[in-house]
Amino acid sequence: MEVGTEEERALLPSPFTYNDARGQGMSDRRLYALRDSGAIEPIGWGLFHWAHDGQLTDPDLLEIAVRAPEATLCLSSALARHGLTDQIPATIDVALPRGHTRPKVRAPVSWHLFAPETFAVGRERLALDQRHHIGIYNAERCLVDAFRLRRWEGPELGNEALRRWLRRPDTQPSSLLSMAREFPLAEKPLRQALEVLL
Incomplete structure (x- = not known):
């Protein structure tokens, strides 16, 4: 499973929005690759959570x-x-x-x-x-x-x-x-x- 680079995780602490990711220079392709690999999980429309941060108590x-x-x-x-x-x-x-x-x-x-x-x-x-x-x-x-x-x-x-x-x-x-x-x-x-x- 892809986990995202340390730089990506530092620039985008959980949770982050689609606009946050785009603002930090992440391409749609990279964002969706992270999602498809399970490195990030969607918790709302355009809202993501790094999977390595553990289970959210109340998404x-x-x-x-x-x-x-x-x-x-x-x-x-x-x-x-x-x-x-x-x-x-x-x-x-x-x-x-x-x-x-x-x-x-x-x-x-x-x-x-x-x-x-x-x-x-x-x-x-x-x-x-x-x-x-x-x-x-x-x-x-x-x-x-x-x-x-x-x-x-x-x-x-x-x-x-x-x-x-x-x-x-x-x-x-x-x-x-x-x-x-x-x-x-x-x-x-x-x-x-x-x-x-x-």
């Missing part, structure tokens, strides 16, 4: 992160990562600031457009490898969004997640309500649910 998230640096895991996908739901979403819930273009990806994604002025509230970073990360909303923001968007997501998503969150020893309902104040559609139903559960 779908890596593709999304490379195509949309602002991408942030939200709703069911983020709640599952926080251990607040047993739902396994059929698609990856990803938020972008309203006004940003949704990139074309092979990964199964449900894009959600959130208001730019509150987009960063509760946003953290999830490491995908040594060089790449994707945004993820913290547990409190996920709960707020589940209640805020309950008309589309269904009321049970937020209720189940809130019950699980409250069982954790380090939860602070006051901090959750403080965050909810920034999202008028979430505060009242979240406060009512807390009154029932506490």
Whole structure:
């Protein structure tokens, strides 16, 4: 199996795009020879990974992160990562600031457009490898969004997640309500649910 020269691997660290390869002077013929020999593996449209770098832990998230640096895991996908739901979403819930273009990806994604002025509230970073990360909303923001968007997501998503969150020893309902104040559609139903559960 061809592995690519050291120079090629140094110029094109994983993952790299077709345009990256062309920008470094690699011909289409060389790129496709590397792909056909198994030296590089496609992980998205025009997105490649050096096979010698080992198995990718989550190529779908890596593709999304490379195509949309602002991408942030939200709703069911983020709640599952926080251990607040047993739902396994059929698609990856990803938020972008309203006004940003949704990139074309092979990964199964449900894009959600959130208001730019509150987009960063509760946003953290999830490491995908040594060089790449994707945004993820913290547990409190996920709960707020589940209640805020309950008309589309269904009321049970937020209720189940809130019950699980409250069982954790380090939860602070006051901090959750403080965050909810920034999202008028979430505060009242979240406060009512807390009154029932506490």
